[in-house]
């Protein structure tokens with residue numbers, strides 16, 4: 001009897017691992033095919049990404065109405081903006097995962113692969129059925145699901161239970177950090193901001209944690225500011241401070257099949273690999289040690 005139970009458990013683990021592997025192979029092949037098709041099929045003309053009849057066509061977005069008392073909002077400015085414009089339900093409640101998939105595709109022009117993957121991922125984290133279940137925006141704030149410490153637009157969950165509210169000081173810091181033309185954000189600005197946020201959180205937050213996948217979520221979220229918004233500070237300001245789609249804004253990703261995971265990850269890896277958090281915390285330790293010794297030698301050259 002023991003042998004039968006043990007064998008069936010081992011087999012079910014092996015089968016689920018094989019199924020996951022096939023799932024991953026299928027997903028990346030799908031995404032790579034879309035990336036390839038994007039190279040072959042001509043792009044949309046600028047200002048023609050949002051189809052006629054869809055919200056945002058011609059840069060005309062449904063009216064922006066800030067959240068009211070009792071509305072559900074989350075740690076993601078992009079999803080809150082959809083609710084603030086009524087593209088997702090304004091109260092942020094009872095949203096189906098499929099609705100989320102369709103609206104993220106329609107408004108931001110991420111590829112179908114990305115728009116399927118992220119809502120699926122969050123459905124898994126919430127232990128809900130992707131095809132039939134729904135969620136409120138605040139549900140996605142489950143700590144160390146996708147939401148994590150050391151974000152650029154929210155205080156850590158340890159300090160702020162309500163992740164639905166933007167942290168104005170953090171956002172102001174981000175908005176003042178652009179070193180590109182017109183103060184626009186660059187890849188290295190975001191690497192630096194994320195590195196500083198991680199070092200700060202590690203120092204201040206007694207429950208700080210940051211697994212490698214959360215680091216990647218952090219750099220992925222930040223990379224949307226470079227890809228979807230082109231680093232443009234004038235668009236990013238209302239997007240982050242008010243969680244509003246900028247007036248007249250239109251998707252700047254012109255590919256027919258949207259921004260694929262493959263293409264997006266090129267930016268994500270540049271941002272993540274540019275982060276020197278360990279180095280800068282080491283530098284700080286070294287500076288502190290030197291300052292304590294009362295020695296200025298080499299201080300500025302560290």
Ligand code: HEM
Nearest residue numbers: 075076078104108118146147148151152153154221224228
């Ligand atoms: C597809 C469904 C999406 C889900 C489930 C989702 C989920 C999340 C979550 C949970 C966070 C909080 C992460 C943290 O703790 O910092 C977040 C942050 C963020 N997301 Fe989304 N997101 C989605 C789509 C998007 C899209 C399409 C964009 C861009 C247009 C975007 C841009 C951002 C930005 C800029 C942040 C803030 C990052 C920070 O504070 O460091 N997200 N998202």
